[in-house]
Amino acid sequence: MATKITVAAGPHDRRFVPVCATLPNPGNAKSATLVQWKPNRKDSEILPPPITGQIDRTDGDEATLTFVVPWIPRNSSVTYEVTFSNDPAPQKASLAKLGNGNVEITLAGDRLGTYHGEEKWVRPFLEPLMGPFGKSVTRGWPANGRPGEAEDHPHHKSVWVAHGDVNGVDNWSEAKSCGRQVQKEMLQCESGSVYGVLETRNDWVGNDGTKVLEDRRKFTFYAMPGALRMFDVEVEFTATEGPVKFGDTKEGGILAVRVATTIDVPRTGRIRNAEGGVDEPETWGKRSAWCDYSGLDEGGNLVGIAVLNHPNSNRYPTHWHVRNYGLMTANPYGLHDFAGDESVDGSQSIAKGEKLWFGYRVYVHAGDADGAHVADAFHAYINPPKVTVEA
Numbered sequence: 001m002a003t004k005i006t007v008a009a010g011p012h013d014r015r016f017v018p019v020c021a022t023l024p025n026p027g028n029a030k031s032a033t034l035v036q037w038k039p040n041r042k043d044s045e046i047l048p049p050p051i052t053g054q055i056d057r058t059d060g061d062e063a064t065l066t067f068v069v070p071w072i073p074r075n076s077s078v079t080y081e082v083t084f085s086n087d088p089a090p091q092k093a094s095l096a097k098l099g100n101g102n103v104e105i106t107l108a109g110d111r112l113g114t115y116h117g118e119e120k121w122v123r124p125f126l127e128p129l130m131g132p133f134g135k136s137v138t139r140g141w142p143a144n145g146r147p148g149e150a151e152d153h154p155h156h157k158s159v160w161v162a163h164g165d166v167n168g169v170d171n172w173s174e175a176k177s178c179g180r181q182v183q184k185e186m187l188q189c190e191s192g193s194v195y196g197v198l199e200t201r202n203d204w205v206g207n208d209g210t211k212v213l214e215d216r217r218k219f220t221f222y223a224m225p226g227a228l229r230m231f232d233v234e235v236e237f238t239a240t241e242g243p244v245k246f247g248d249t250k251e252g253g254i255l256a257v258r259v260a261t262t263i264d265v266p267r268t269g270r271i272r273n274a275e276g277g278v279d280e281p282e283t284w285g286k287r288s289a290w291c292d293y294s295g296l297d298e299g300g301n302l303v304g305i306a307v308l309n310h311p312n313s314n315r316y317p318t319h320w321h322v323r324n325y326g327l328m329t330a331n332p333y334g335l336h337d338f339a340g341d342e343s344v345d346g347s348q349s350i351a352k353g354e355k356l357w358f359g360y361r362v363y364v365h366a367g368d369a370d371g372a373h374v375a376d377a378f379h380a381y382i383n384p385p386k387v388t389v390e391a
Contacts, residue, residue, distance in 0.1 A: 002081050002082065002083075003023060003081070003082040003084075003389065003390070003391045004037060004079055004080065004081055004082070004389075004390040004391075005021050005023075005034065005065070005079070005080045005082060005387060005388070005389050005390075006077055006078070006079045006080075006387070006388045006390070007019055007069055007072060007077060007078050007079075007080070007385045007386070007387055008072075008076075008077040008385055008386040008387075008388070009072040009073060009074050009075065009076055009077065009385055010074070010075070010383065010385060010386060011074055011075065012074055012376055012379045012380070012383065013071075013072075013073055013074050013373070013376050014069055014071065014072040014073075014074075014376075014380060014385055015070070015071055015373060015376060015377075015380075016068055016069070016070055016071075016224055016225060016226075016228055017068065017069045017072075017380040017384065017385060018066060018067070018068050018069075018194070018195070018222055018230075018384075019066070019067060019068075019069055019384055019385055019387055020064050020065070020066050020384075020387070021064070021065045021066075021067075021387045021389050022062055022063075022064055022065075022389065023062065023063060023064075023065055023082075023389045023391055024061060024062060024063070024391050025057060025058075025060075025061050025062055025063045026055060026063060026084045027084075028086055029055060029084035029085060029086060030055070030085065030086055030087060030088040030089070031052070031053070031054075031055065031084070031085045031087060031088055031089035031193060032052070032053035032054075032055055032065055032067075032082055032083065032084050032085070032089075033050045033051070033052060033053065033082070033083045033085070034050060034051040034052075034053055034067055034080035034081070034082050034083075035047065035050050035051075035080060035081050035083070036048050036078060036079070036080055036081075037079045037080060037081040038079075048070065051067050051068065051069075051070070051080070052067065052089050052090075052092070052193050052194060053065045053066065053067040053082065053193075053194065054066045054067070054089070054192045054193045054194035054195065055084075065082070066194050066195060067194060068194060068222065068223075068224065068225070069385065070225065072385065088193075089193035090193060091191040091192060091193060091196075092107065092108050092109070092192075092193055092194070092223035093105075093106075093107055093108075093191055093192050093193070093194065093195045093196035093221050093222065093223040094106040094107075094191045094196065095189050095190065095191050095196040095197075095198055095221070096191075097186075097189055098114070100117070100118035100119075101116075101117030101118045101119070101124075101183045101186065101200075102114055102115065102116055102117055102118055103115040103117070103186075103189055103198055105126075105196070105198075105221055107221060107222070107223045107224065107229065108223045108224065108225065110130065110134075111130050112129065112130055112221065112229060112231075113126050113127060113128045113129050113130055113136075113158075114126070114127065114128075115198060115219070116143065116157075117183040117186070117200060118183075119182060119183075121143075121157075122155070122174050122178065122180050122181070123155075123157070123160055123161070123162055123171070123180065123181040124160065124161075124181060124183050124200070124202065124217075125143070125157040125158050125159060125160040126158055126159040126160070126219075127140060127143050127144065127157055127158030127159070128140055128144065128158065129158055129159055129229075129305070129364065130229070131229065131297055131301075131303045131305075131364055131366075132226075132227030132228070132229065132301075132303060132364070132365065132366045133227075133297060133299055133301040133303065133366070134299070135260070135297040135298045135299050135301070135303075136158075136260055136297075136298075137259060137260055137263065137297060137303055137304075137305045137364055138158040138159060138257060138258055138259055138260055138305070139156065139158060139258045139259065139260055139261055139326065140158070141154075142154045142157070143157055143158070146298070148261060148262075149260075149261045150261045150264070150325070150326065152325070153258070153327070154174055155172065155173050155174045156256070156258035156326075156327060157258070158257070158258060159255075159256070159257050159362070160253075160256050161181075161215070161217065161233075161235055161253075161254060161255060161256065162181070162252060162253060162256060163246060163249075163251075163252035163253075163254065163331075163333065164247070164249045164250075164251030164252045165245075165246065165247025165248070165249045165251075165252070165333075165347075166179070166204060166212055166213065166244065166245075166246060166247070167212050167213075167244055167245055168245075168247070169204070169205075169206045169207070169212055170251075171204055171212075172249075172251045172252050173251065176207075177207050178207060179204060179205055179206050179207060179212070180204075180205050180207075181202050181203070181204055181205075181215075182202060182203045182205060183200050183201075183202050184200075184201050184202060184203050184214075185200065185201040186198075186199075186200050187199040187200060187201055187216070188218075192223075193223070194222065194223060195220055195221060195222045195223065196220075196221045196223075197218065197219070197220055197221075198218070198219040198221070199216065199217065199218040199219070200216070200217050201214060201215070201216055201217075202214060202215050202216075202217060211240070211241050212241060212244065213237055213238060213239050213240055213241060213244050214237075214238055214240050215235055215236060215237050215238070216234075216235075216236045216238075217233070217234070217235050218232075218233070218234040218235075218236075219231055219232070219233055220232040220234075227365065227366040228363075228364070228365060229363075229364035229365075230361065230362065230363050230364065231361070231362050232359070232360070232361050232362075233255055233359070233360045233361075233362060234357065234358070234359050234360075235254055235255070235357070235358045235359075236355055236356070236357045236358075237350075237355060237356045237357075238353070238354075238355050239350050239351065239352050239353060239354050239355075240352075240353075241352070242352045243349060243350065243351050243352055244349065244350050245347055245348070245349045246333050246347060246348045246349075246356075247333065247347050248333055248334065248335055248336050248337075248344075248345055248346040248347045249333065249334055249337065250285075250321050250331060250334035250337035250338065251334075252321070252329065252331050252333060252334065253321060253328075253329020253330055253331045254318075254329075254330055254331065254332065254358045255307060255329065255330045255358070255360045255362075256327070256328070256329040256330075257293070257305060257307065257327075257328045257329070257362075258326055258327055258328075259293050259295070259305060259326045259328065260295075260297060260298065260326075261326065262295060262296055262297060262298055263293060263294065263295030263296065263297065263303070263304075263326065264295065264324065264325050264326035265279055265280065265295075265324035265325070265326075266324060266325065267295065267296075268295040268296040269293060269294065269295030269324075269326075270293075270294055270295065270368060270369075271283050271291065271292070271293055271322055271324070271328070272291070272292045272294070272368070272369040272374075273286060273288035273290065273291045273292070273320065274288045274289045274290045274291075274317075274375070274378065275288055279324060280322065280323055280324040283320055283322050284320065284321065284322055284323065284338070285319055285320070285321070285334070285337070285338025285339070286319065286320060286338075287317045287318065287319050287320075288309075288317055288318075288320060289308070289309050289311075289316075289317045289378060289382075290306055290307065290308040290309060290374060290375075290378050291306065291307055291320045291322055291328055291330075292304050292305070292306040292307075292368075292369040292372075292374050293305055293306075293322070293326075293328050294367070294368040294369060294372075301366070302366065302367055302368060302371075303364070303365065303366055303367075304364070304365050304366075304367065304368055304369060304372060304374075305328075305362065305363070305364050305365075306362070306363040306364075306365070306369065306372075306374045306377065306378075307328065307330055307360055307361075307362055307363075308360060308361040308362075308363060308374075308377065308378045308381050308382075309330060309359070309360055310359030310360065310361070310381065310382060311382055312357070312359060313357065313358045313359045313360070314332065314348075314356045314357060314358055315332035315348075318330040318331065318332045319331055319332055319334060319335065319338055321334055321338075330358075330360060332346070332348075333346050333347065333348065334346065361377075361381045363377050365377075
């Protein structure tokens with residue numbers, strides 16, 4: 001009997017949602033194709049195009065099949081018939097090592113950007129972050145400046161991870177006394193037909209080179225159709241050297257974004273959060289499950305970038321250090337600044353050997369937060385559709 005997979009939308013509309021199904025190990029198969037299945041289908045009825053699935057085997061007798069569901073209306077379901085092949089599928093999520101710790105990312109044939117891990121930078125970062133119309137949705141300066149860009153805050157490099165007080169070390173700014181992040185190891189750099197994975201191990205060190213802690217940073221890049229760009233970011237800190245205190249300061253963002261200058265609020269932009277807050281006065285310092293920044297790219301197209309916070313993430317929902325001038329960071333540690341109260345202490349300490357995990361999805365889209373259905377994208381991230389396998 002052919003393998004069939006049914007995906008139930010539940011109470012949310014599902015638009016281009018990655019889903020995973022656990023199924024019996026398909027032997028030597030290298031790829032899978034999913035075709036929508038309908039019993040008693042008429043010969044004249046046209047079905048949607050086939051979907052590619054990516055196979056990942058486990059240590060046991062099972063495998064995981066990952067694919068992107070294009071559309072299922074709420075309270076309905078779709079059944080797919082799965083065909084396996086020994087021929088590999090095209091690698092639509094392509095990660096290419098460039099040397100010196102850098103990686104070029106291409107998704108569905110379009111460039112997403114370059115992950116810069118070489119030691120000449122104070123910290124690793126992803127730049128550019130190409131949007132749906134071939135223009136970057138993040139600022140290029142100072143790494144790769146473009147005409148007309150704002151030239152403030154040189155430590156704001158497109159998409160990055162940082163915090164301004166880690167055992168007293170400033171690993172946010174690029175002042176002379178600041179700390180650094182050193183990419184020590186590339187644990188994974190794998191392409192795939194549906195998604196690719198980049199995972200690195202990074203040391204956080206003081207200005208004198210003394211190691212404070214380390215993180216494992218994992219990016220999962222999805223080859224989404226059409227105008228969407230999407231990737232997941234997981235950051236796991238480990239107190240390898242001794243106790244670690246993440247200090248209370250607004251100067252930080254476990255995941256940080258500096259949008260393209262044309263997208264900032266003084267020009268064409270708009271900030272939105274999950275509670276309907278608009279722009280800096282209603283979003284800065286507030287806790288929210290997601291935050292979106294939209295505006296016109298350099299070609300005049302309305303685009304946006306949303307950061308979605310996973311419920312298993314430490315201190316969910318995060319506070320947001322988000323500014324009209326173009327900064328958007330998920331910062332759970334700036335509480336005394338956000339509250340305007342010096343008696344508030346938002347710091348967090350962990351003992352040697354302990355870990356902290358943070359999870360986010362970055363969703364780059366055409367349109368604004370409403371037009372791109374960011375709220376539905378958030379539910380797809382935290383409440384994925386129910387999957388049933390009949391093998």
